[in-house]
Amino acid sequence: MNIKTKRFLLPENEIPEQWYNVQADMVNKPLPILHPGTRKPLTPEDLYPIFNEACSQQELNQTDSWIPIPEEVRDMYKYYRPTPLVRAYELEKALDTPAHIYFKNESVSPVGSHKLNSAIAQAYFCKQEGITNITTETGAGQWGAAMSYAAKAFGLELAVYMVKVSYQQKPYRRSIMQTFGAQVTASPSMSTRAGKDILTADPNCSGSLGCAISEAIELAQATPHCKYVLGSVLSHVSLHQTVIGLEAEKQMAMAGEYPDEVIACFGGGSNFSGITFPFMRHKIDGSHKETRFIAAEPASCPKMTRGKFEYDFGDESGYTPLLPMYTLGHNFQPANIHAGGLRYHGAGTIVSQLLKDKMMEAVDIPQLETFKAATLFARTEGIIPAPESSHAIAATIREALKCKEEGKSKVILFNLSGHGLIDMTAYDMYLAGDLINYSIPDETIEKYLKEVEPLNK
Amino acid sequence: MNIKTKRFLLPENEIPEQWYNVQADMVNKPLPILHPGTRKPLTPEDLYPIFNEACSQQELNQTDSWIPIPEEVRDMYKYYRPTPLVRAYELEKALDTPAHIYFKNESVSPVGSHKLNSAIAQAYFCKQEGITNITTETGAGQWGAAMSYAAKAFGLELAVYMVKVSYQQKPYRRSIMQTFGAQVTASPSMSTRAGKDILTADPNCSGSLGCAISEAIELAQATPHCKYVLGSVLSHVSLHQTVIGLEAEKQMAMAGEYPDEVIACFGGGSNFSGITFPFMRHKIDGSHKETRFIAAEPASCPKMTRGKFEYDFGDESGYTPLLPMYTLGHNFQPANIHAGGLRYHGAGTIVSQLLKDKMMEAVDIPQLETFKAATLFARTEGIIPAPESSHAIAATIREALKCKEEGKSKVILFNLSGHGLIDMTAYDMYLAGDLINYSIPDETIEKYLKEVEPLNK
Numbered sequence: 074m075n076i077k078t079k080r081f082l083l084p085e086n087e088i089p090e091q092w093y094n095v096q097a098d099m100v101n102k103p104l105p106i107l108h109p110g111t112r113k114p115l116t117p118e119d120l121y122p123i124f125n126e127a128c129s130q131q132e133l134n135q136t137d138s139w140i141p142i143p144e145e146v147r148d149m150y151k152y153y154r155p156t157p158l159v160r161a162y163e164l165e166k167a168l169d170t171p172a173h174i175y176f177k178n179e180s181v182s183p184v185g186s187h188k189l190n191s192a193i194a195q196a197y198f199c200k201q202e203g204i205t206n207i208t209t210e211t212g213a214g215q216w217g218a219a220m221s222y223a224a225k226a227f228g229l230e231l232a233v234y235m236v237k238v239s240y241q242q243k244p245y246r247r248s249i250m251q252t253f254g255a256q257v258t259a260s261p262s263m264s265t266r267a268g269k270d271i272l273t274a275d276p277n278c279s280g281s282l283g284c285a286i287s288e289a290i291e292l293a294q295a296t297p298h299c300k301y302v303l304g305s306v307l308s309h310v311s312l313h314q315t316v317i318g319l320e321a322e323k324q325m326a327m328a329g330e331y332p333d334e335v336i337a338c339f340g341g342g343s344n345f346s347g348i349t350f351p352f353m354r355h356k357i358d359g360s361h362k363e364t365r366f367i368a369a370e371p372a373s374c375p376k377m378t379r380g381k382f383e384y385d386f387g388d389e390s391g392y393t394p395l396l397p398m399y400t401l402g403h404n405f406q407p408a409n410i411h412a413g414g415l416r417y418h419g420a421g422t423i424v425s426q427l428l429k430d431k432m433m434e435a436v437d438i439p440q441l442e443t444f445k446a447a448t449l450f451a452r453t454e455g456i457i458p459a460p461e462s463s464h465a466i467a468a469t470i471r472e473a474l475k476c477k478e479e480g481k482s483k484v485i486l487f488n489l490s491g492h493g494l495i496d497m498t499a500y501d502m503y504l505a506g507d508l509i510n511y512s513i514p515d516e517t518i519e520k521y522l523k524e525v526e527p528l529n530k
Numbered sequence: 531m532n533i534k535t536k537r538f539l540l541p542e543n544e545i546p547e548q549w550y551n552v553q554a555d556m557v558n559k560p561l562p563i564l565h566p567g568t569r570k571p572l573t574p575e576d577l578y579p580i581f582n583e584a585c586s587q588q589e590l591n592q593t594d595s596w597i598p599i600p601e602e603v604r605d606m607y608k609y610y611r612p613t614p615l616v617r618a619y620e621l622e623k624a625l626d627t628p629a630h631i632y633f634k635n636e637s638v639s640p641v642g643s644h645k646l647n648s649a650i651a652q653a654y655f656c657k658q659e660g661i662t663n664i665t666t667e668t669g670a671g672q673w674g675a676a677m678s679y680a681a682k683a684f685g686l687e688l689a690v691y692m693v694k695v696s697y698q699q700k701p702y703r704r705s706i707m708q709t710f711g712a713q714v715t716a717s718p719s720m721s722t723r724a725g726k727d728i729l730t731a732d733p734n735c736s737g738s739l740g741c742a743i744s745e746a747i748e749l750a751q752a753t754p755h756c757k758y759v760l761g762s763v764l765s766h767v768s769l770h771q772t773v774i775g776l777e778a779e780k781q782m783a784m785a786g787e788y789p790d791e792v793i794a795c796f797g798g799g800s801n802f803s804g805i806t807f808p809f810m811r812h813k814i815d816g817s818h819k820e821t822r823f824i825a826a827e828p829a830s831c832p833k834m835t836r837g838k839f840e841y842d843f844g845d846e847s848g849y850t851p852l853l854p855m856y857t858l859g860h861n862f863q864p865a866n867i868h869a870g871g872l873r874y875h876g877a878g879t880i881v882s883q884l885l886k887d888k889m890m891e892a893v894d895i896p897q898l899e900t901f902k903a904a905t906l907f908a909r910t911e912g913i914i915p916a917p918e919s920s921h922a923i924a925a926t927i928r929e930a931l932k933c934k935e936e937g938k939s940k941v942i943l944f945n946l947s948g949h950g951l952i953d954m955t956a957y958d959m960y961l962a963g964d965l966i967n968y969s970i971p972d973e974t975i976e977k978y979l980k981e982v983e984p985l986n987k
Contacts, residue, residue, distance in 0.1 A: 078542060079608045085535060151536045152616075152912055159609075163683070181638055183912040185951065222912050226620070245702075248954035251961055252908050451709050455609055455640040455679045494642065494951050497705035504708055 079162065081324040083155035088147050089319040091139040092312045094131075095350040096423060098357050101430055102135050103308070103422040104397035107384060109528075115394055123290060123301050124309075127198040131309035138354075140312060142194075143201075149193045149226060153182045154316065158324035163453035170473040171482040173330060176489045177321045177348060180456060184249070186491030187344045188219035188304055191313035195302045196223035206299035208292045210234045210260065210285030213413030214246025215459075215491060216304030221255035234260035234288045237280035239413060245495045260285040267291050267390070282417065283389020283403070290392060305341025306387060306396075306421045314347025317488060322351050325486065332364060332486035334472055338464035339368035339377065339435065340415040342424045344490040349433070350423075356432060366433035368424070369468035371415050371443075373408040373511040376401045377428055377435035379518055385419055385525050395528060398425040402521030408511040410440050411499035412460040418521075438467045439510040444503040446470050447493070459491035460499050536619065538781040540612035545604050546776040548596040549769045551588075552807040553880060555814050558887055559592050560765070560879040561854035564841060566985075572851055580747060580758050581766075584655040588766035595811075597769060599651075600658075606650045606683060610639045611773065615781035620910035627930040628939040630787060633946045634778045634805060637913060641706070643948030644801045645676035645761055648770035652759045653680035663756040665749045667691045667717065667742030670870030671703025672916075672948060673761030678712035691717035691745045694737035696870060702952045717742040724748050724847070739874065740846020740860070747849060762798025763844060763853075763878045771804025774945060779808050782943065789821060789943035791929055795921035796825035796834065796892065797872040799881045801947040806890070807880075813889060823890035825881070826925035828872050828900075830865040830968040833858045834885055834892035836975055842876055842982050852985060855882040859978030865968040867897050868956035869917040875978075895924045896967040901960040903927050904950065916948035917956050 096102065105114030120129035131140060142150075161174040179187035199207055207229050211217030217233045224231035233255050240247055240259040250257050260280045261268040267287040271278050278284075286303075293301040304310060318335075325331055335352050337345035345368050355361040370377055376399050385400040387393035400419040407416040420428070427433045447463035449470070450456070458466060465487040476483050493500065502508050553559060562571030577586035588597060599607075618631040636644035656664055664686050668674030674690045681688035690712050697704055697716040707714045717737045718725040724744040728735050735741075743760075750758040761767060775792075782788055792809050794802035802825050812818040827834055834856050842857040844850035857876040864873040877885070884890050904920035906927070907913070915923060922944045933940050950957065959965050 079605075080542060082539065082541065084539065085537060148536075183914075225909050226912065244958065245951070245954040248958045248961070249914060249951070252905060252914055252954075252957050254909050448709060452682050452711050455683065457640075457706060457709055494702070494706070495954075497702040497709075497952075500709050501701065501705045504705070 077162070079160055081158040081327045083320060083323060085151050087320070087323060088150050088154050089142060089316050090147070091141050093315040093319060093351050093354065094134060094138055094140055094312055095353055096135045096308060097138040098354055099426065100357065101426055103426045106422065107395040109395050123293065125195070125198045125202050125204060125300050127201070128195060128309040131312055132307055143197060146194050146197050150316065153189070155320045156181050158321055158328070160328065161454055164450060165473070167449060167453045168470060168473050168477065170477045171480065172473040172476040173482065173484045174469060174473060175325065175328065175332070175484070175486045177317055177486070178489050179317060179344070180489055180492035184218045184222055185494065186215045186219065186459065187314060187317060187347060188216045189223065190316055190347065191304065191310045191343065192219040192223035193226070194313040196220070196227040196229055199229060199300055199302070200227040204229070204298050204300050206230045206232070206296050207302050208232045208289040208299065209302045209304070210282060210289045212236050212282050212416065213239055214243050214250065215414055217255070217257070218246055218249045220302060220304065221250040221253035225254050231255040232292060233257045234262065234285040236260060236282060236285050243495070260288050262288060264288070265291040281389050286388045287390045287392050305343040306417070306419070308421060308423055310343050311346030311350065311421060311423060314343050315350050317344070317347035318349060318351030321348060321486060330484045331361065333483040334365045334367060334485045336367045336369060336465050336468050336472070336485065336487040338415060338461050338490060339370045339420070340417050340461065342421040344488050346421065346424060348488040353427070353432065367468055368433060368435040369464040370435060370437050371410055371412060371464060372437040372439045373410050373513060374401070374416055375437040375513070376418060376420055378437045381522050382425060382429055383525050384528050387419065397422050399428060400525060401518060402525045404524055405521040410511065411496065411502070411508070412443070412464065414461040415464065436468050438464050440508055441510050443467045444500070444508060448503070456489065457493045457500070458489060459493040460496050462490045534619070536617055538615040538784045540777060540780060542608050544777070544780060545607050545611050546599060546773050547604070548598050550772040550776060550808050550811065551591060551595055551597055551769055552810055553592045553765060554595040555811055556883065557814065558883055560883045563879065564852040566852050580750065582652070582655045582659050582661060582757050584658070585652060585766040588769055589764055600654060603651050603654050607773065610646070612777045613638050615778055615785070617785065618911055621907060622930070624906060624910045625927060625930050625934065627934045628937065629930040629933040630939065630941045631926060631930060632782065632785065632789070632941070632943045634774055634943070635946050636774060636801070637946055637949035641675045641679055642951065643672045643676065643916065644771060644774060644804060645673045646680065647773055647804065648761065648767045648800065649676040649680035650683070651770040653684040653686055656686060656757055656759070657684040661686070661755050661757050663687045663689070663753050664759050665689045665746040665756065666759045666761070667739060667746045669693050669739050669873065670696055671700050671707065672871055674712070674714070675703055675706045677759060677761065678707040678710035682711050688712040689749060690714045691719065691742040693717060693739060693742050700952070717745050719745060721745070722748040738846050743845045744847045744849050762800040763874070763876070765878060765880055767800050768803030768807065768878060768880060771800050772807050774801070774804035775806060775808030778805060778943060787941045788818065790940040791822045791824060791942045793824045793826060793922050793925050793929070793942065793944040795872060795918050795947060796827045796877070797874050797918065799878040801945050803878065803881060805945040810884070810889065824925055825890060825892040826921040827892060827894050828867055828869060828921060829894040829896040830867050830970060831858070831873055832894040832970070833875060833877055835894045838979050839882060839886055840982050841985050844876065854879050856885060857982060858975060859982045861981055862978040867968065868953065868959070868965070869900070869921065871918040872921065893925050895921050897965055898967050900924045901957070901965060913946065914950045914957070915946060916950040917953050919947045
């Protein structure tokens with residue numbers, strides 16, 4: 074048994090005072106977001122009708138490297154931050170690897186995932202601007218749960234549109250949101266025109282994230298003093314998540330190491346951005362040129378490994394502006410893997426530019442490999458990981474085994490974005506042998522990408 | 531908003547080096563545990579056939595106030611200890627109370643409850659003595675989950691008998707145990723004589739903790755190098771849990787306060803003992819004579835508020851030695867409240883003696899009051915509490931409101947023994963208005979207590 078430090082803990086006063094805005098330091102800035110009609114680059118003012126003003130400005134800020142974190146937000150972070158950095162000694166032992174494996178444990182937040190880092194910030198900015206009601210959508214429910222708690226903490230009323238199939242299959246996440254006091258509606262619903270239209274065409278429609286976004290935006294626009302909030306993809310969400318990496322940087326220094334590789338799972342990019350961007354600035358400034366950044370995406374939703382860099386819509390229905398991103402096409406239908414948080418067709422604009430510029434890499438992981446990794450991690454480190462986070466674990470294990478083969482000792486850091494205690498149905502199915510891998514023919518991907526082509530002409 | 535310290539955190543090296551054994555300091559020692567046949571006091575050697583030797587000795591140790599925590603156990607504690615002490619500012623604000631409310635947050639353990647504190651210790655001692663297999667029972671599954679992880683960490687094979695009704699109703703907890711690699715069997719089962727007998731008499735029997743204990747003990751005795759482990763009631767379990775209170779004592783000092791009242795929920799007594807015993811020693815030594823210790827039990831299982839101090843069996847089937855305790859009778863059938871961890875007929879021997887000597891108090895709380903308290907706590911402090919822990923929250927709220935009425939500012943500390951993320955079905959039912967309070971007629975209690983009388987003649 075090791076009698077060594079396992080958890081590197083920072084005191085409360087080491088919660089970062091500023092978020093890191095990588096956009097300001099990037100050599101090649103992300104391409105502009107375009108109005109789909111005029112194809113003119115959007116200004117913050119164009120976003121005000123939907124988002125609060127502070128987040129609208131953050132979204133397009135390409136000049137300030139550091140954005141102060143309001144004292145009220147830091148004060149709420151104190152409930153669970155700084156989160157621990159953990160050296161995964163037992164996992165290393167099980168893999169018999171010379172690699173040093175660390176993970177940042179975001180699962181200790183009260184709602185069980187990193188999502189709270191941005192939920193608190195967005196709720197605060199809404200409150201500051203006199204907004205009383207907010208709307209959002211949620212797929213598997215991690216973002217909805219975080220936003221429900223944050224809204225309650227700042228005295229805002231929240232309406233969540235939850236994808237109907239999740240609403241029925243994940244009753245625990247729905248209950249969590251309701252316990253925090255949010256109003257949760259299965260989407261599509263009869264409460265919006267978008268929902269009505271879809272239900273009229275298909276009364277049995279089980280919903281999609283695209284439809285839920287449309288409903289949430291529509292309700293926000295129809296309600297006085299109401300704005301819409303989103304939990305991933307956008308640059309201001311990534312910004313808020315950088316507290317993860319900023320803390321991890323200090324904690325790695327406590328451990329006397331610097332990561333050779335930083336790994337996170339990838340859905341819309343919020344947890345990946347959060348842990349990597351602060352380390353990325355040292356790759357940009359040349360002080361740590363060799364660090365590798367690896368995004369782990371599902372093999373069944375391979376936008377970064379098999380998608381194309383194009384202008385595309387952020388939602389299925391095409392209601393958003395045009396975003397420059399790696400995409401599988403906004404109509405792409407990901408297989409029903411048990412990692413709902415990663416079933417999204419595109420990557421955020423910053424990450425897409427970084428991938429294009431080879432500042433980072435992406436790997437795709439089949440479903441069974443993620444659950445095998447998750448089970449090993451649970452049995453060695455004692456934490457049952459979220460199926461989403463398990464993609465990062467699987468990628469980490471691949472790298473650690475490579476170290477063993479090559480006899481090299483590398484320092485690997487991954488982000489444990491959340492725990493899987495509410496995802497036990499998926500573990501049950503895995504242990505019973507009821508899960509499968511999905512393979513996607515090239516033709517399928519080509520078909521959906523063809524639908525994006527006209528947007529780029 | 532308060533810009534004050536919310537969480538009082540201790541560094542890893544402040545994990546206690548010794549457990550506190552209150553038995554040694556008690557003015558009136560607990561009465562001896564008796565062999566049911568000979569009625570002679572048990573010796574540690576009498577317990578060796580069932581329990582490991584170290585725990586058997588701890589069980590009956592009334593001389594050593596401090597028991598060293600093995601370095602390997604402290605090393606495992608490092609994965610989640612010291613746990614935070616939190617000032618519940620938002621709850622105070624919602625109650626508009628002058629009381630200062632603190633809680634020790636044991637829900638941050640990887641399995642979500644305090645149970646791991648003893649599971650790790652018991653697994654370690656078994657391993658040390660060359661034991662390779664262990665058995666245990668679990669009701670709602672908190673103990674089983676903790677033991678599954680601890681067993682895996684020390685390379686022990688674990689068989690868990692899970693009360694059949696919970697096995698069916700709480701599939702997530704069963705999955706957690708299986709994910710950690712434990713073998714989980716619904717009890718009654720055909721794998722033991724005890725189980726077979728019960729199933730033969732009643733093929734549809736949905737099980738009980740008493741039956742599951744019998745099955746686990748029987749399997750342990752029939753298996754070479756195998757011992758049985760238990761998660762509450764016994765004095766060695768309480769001993770291991772004192773890390774909670776020992777840390778809390780240091781953390782209260784960091785906050786510059788000392789509790790006027792220490793509150794915990796009460797099932798078999800493990801989390802109550804854990805947080806109170808270290809503070810109890812200052813009541814015993816006279817340095818803090820006025821501190822009140824309050825056990826919060828369900829109104830539907832009121833062993834301390836309406837039971838009797840008698841010799842009784844620890845299990846339903848009467849296979850254990852005779853324990854001197856406050857009891858409702860070992861055949862008492864608690865109502866089906868959604869706090870499975872508190873549905874037990876008796877209190878441990880130490881706590882029973884302390885209650886008899888008026889060193890502590892007990893209150894009983896109706897189910898609806900616990901869920902009302904839980905929901906308020908979730909919406910203010912952001913953590914969804916386990917239904918068991920919600921009894922402590924409800925008792926705390928009663929005391930805090932009393933402070934408000936009387937215009938007194940007291941310092942209240944309670945133990946948040948676990949989170950309720952896997953108990954959302956109960957929250958759903960509460961929010962839908964489907965939960966009820968249970969009242970137990972005096973005659974019912976008298977009836978079961980009559981069955982205990984012959985044991986005391």
